[in-house]
Amino acid sequence: MSEALAGRRILVVEDESLVAMLLETILEDMGCTPVGPAATVDDGLALATDGERLDAALLDVNVAGRQVFPVAEILQRNGVPFVFSTGYGEGGLPDQWRGHPTIQKPFTEAAVRDALMKAMGVAEV
């Protein structure tokens, strides 16, 4: 079990509360502090720009009928690493974001951890 993510503040953008609760539970088990969860793109944008420290983010691609990419762009500009979560297959991401760390629903704790570490460039210790 990696301690590399302990104490990290992770923004969660996910419109379904049950899935958000699952992600929070997984993050808490890894010693992370979940931020949010944001249920809409607007809430996600607000949390991404409110000045609080963010170490990484988990972004649902389709958030209440809107795509999450505006949040992704702001995070990228601010140098905050992030992971997409999606129910769509590989083809769910537009060219701009293809190859970016992504977890597929439903997800395992290991998949969430690995994707976050890959995005953050943290080596497993």
Next chain:
Amino acid sequence: MKELAITGAIDADLAAAFEASPNPYMLLTPELRYAGMNSAYLAAVGARREDLLGRPLFEVFDAGPTDQGRENARQLRASFERVLRENRRDHLALIRYALPATGPDGETTFEERFWSATHTPIHDADGRIAYILQHTTDITELEQLRRRVAGADRKRAINAILSGNVLQRAEHVQEANRQLETERNRLLDMFMQAPGFVAVLSGPDHVFQMHNAAYAQLIGHRDIAGKPVREALPEVVGQAYIELLDSVYATGEPHEGRASRVELQRSPDAPLETVWLDFIYQPIRDDSGGVIGIFVQGHDVTGTVLAAERQKLMIDELNHRVKNTLATVQSIAMQTARSHEDPRSFAESFQARLLALSHTHDLLTRSHWEGADLRAILEHETAAHGPHRISLVGPPVALEPSPALSFGMIFHELATNAAKYGALSAPDGQVFVDWAVSDLTKPVLHLTWRERGGPPAATPTRKGFGSRLIERNVRHDLAGTVELDYADAGFCAEFSVPLDRGRVS
């Protein structure tokens, strides 16, 4: 006047030669009236010049009352029409044509005659057809001779005399021509009525020679006959199709297009319409093999292409929903497991939650995922506890799929809790659910779940999954508020949920 026209049209020597010829000749106006004839003709048909001049040919020579007669008249008329339409000589190798005669008692009879005829257009100074010249040979005797001896031993000898079956051959050619004409008309009909679009383009500029009804429909019934594609369909310039036509014309290689997208002006002043076509450009060659035009044929596959796109969208959406549902179930399993140490109670609780989710899915499926009614969801989730113990009072409220699923889970948790610890755990306990919708311009659902007749409610020392699910669902998924009140008289939950929250903006 008509005779003057003849002498005016050809010089006097020629007119004399015409008159003196042993071959029957006559001239028709383009309206098929007699304009002139020579003596041989008058002798052959047994009529006087003054009885014929100026009169319509088909009025003078009635074809007789038989089908054969009508068919012969039709062939004769068709030959004249070909001359007029195609402006060139036409031959009738053999035509049966009855001439009226006067019978022994003065009645009109029809005498069968066999003819061979050549029809030649005669032009005026402007190049227009002024007359049709008919040169006829009466071959009745020859034909009758041939028919009389048919089957007889002398047949071969007589046929030899008649220059080796010339007449029979002529008759065959004539019949073949008639069949070809019928076939051609049938093909033309098929071409015009074909469900696919068809057009014939000629020359390097791709000039429309002919196009069928489906093609006319495709391009909005514009007048394109005789125009180059570039001019007839200006909107296709720049859409690569003219370049394709150029290439087919230059190389002689056909081109096939599959679900090829094109923007077309299908009605005047309307914006361009996008259609998808399967088509083929096939070169048309002359006798020496050179490309002289292009045959265009295909059909509109727009409906199929759009249906395939819709299907892909639906499959993507279905996949998205299934994966999201699986993640939801995963979450329910994980959270339920954390509050149940005993595997049996975990299984019971997990299954009950799964069934609650499934019930709402059933309701939504019935409406093809348009939505579900609030009361129906409440009835579904509380039915197991006996309908007489639950009072449901409120107007119909149509919920969209996502809030419907949320309410399904919420009511399941409330009913389960009431059965375990609240009013439904006591024999006389009851639940009163009342709701109303306020502010119709920006509607908000106010719903109260009130338990009476059970043990006093106690604030839980540790928040269980059920109450967390309710609070999170209302705040997160429904963008509403909920107050949970653990009163001595019984548990009470008050919800306020906006109903017009646009999920898709």
